[in-house]
Amino acid sequence: MRAACTRAKKGKAITRHIWEASKEKAQYIRLTPWGKKMHKRRKETIERSFADAKQHHGHRYAHxxxxxxxxxxxxxxxxxxxxxxxxxxxxxxxxxxxxxxxxxxxxxxxxxxxxxxxxx
Structure with missing residues (x-):
């Protein structure tokens, strides 16, 4: 297995971000049928709020x-x-x-x- 990853004698150290496990869990939930349905609703709720802030409340540029x-x-x-x-x-x-x-x-x-x- 090590030969497929690296040629170093000591092996290869992989560093993971501290929240990588949480990110993987969120990605798994997002790919479930329920997660896909909720992700589609995002454009109706959260993205609309961001668009309103950008259009009417000066979020296009920092003032x-x-x-x-x-x-x-x-x-x-x-x-x-x-x-x-x-x-x-x-x-x-x-x-x-x-x-x-x-x-x-x-x-x-x-x-x-x-x-x-x-x-x-």
């Missing part, structure tokens, strides 16, 4: 110099994306709560006196 400032830029962009998700969720819940046709405008929400008059 600052230095690791700390670029990390702050990335965190601010991620915060903005999360705020947008929360706003969409609140709007959807408001739409469901107030009814499908009325919308979620302040003018559509009855005042306290109107509510009391309705229930009186």
């Amino acid at each position: 600052f110099r230095g690791l700390l400032k670029v990390q702050i830029q990335c965190l601010l962009a991620a915060t903005a994306q999360n705020i947008k998700k929360i706003a969409l969720l609140v709007a959807a819940l408001c739409w469901l709560y107030l009814g499908f046709s009325r919308g979620c405008n302040r003018s559509n929400i009855p005042s306290r006196t109107e509510k009391e008059a309705y229930w009186a």
Whole structure:
């Protein structure tokens, strides 16, 4: 076996990365039917988030110099994306709560006196 790998008398030392076993396990899981299905969904979820950050939140180029400032830029962009998700969720819940046709405008929400008059 050694003759096929090397001609050195002491043999050949192979160094593996500290996370090589984890990388091999992740690769094995990715090649299973479940892993293939999840990997296809990546373009619908994670890649879309990266595209949004690139297109709308300045991730095409780093606007600052230095690791700390670029990390702050990335965190601010991620915060903005999360705020947008929360706003969409609140709007959807408001739409469901107030009814499908009325919308979620302040003018559509009855005042306290109107509510009391309705229930009186």
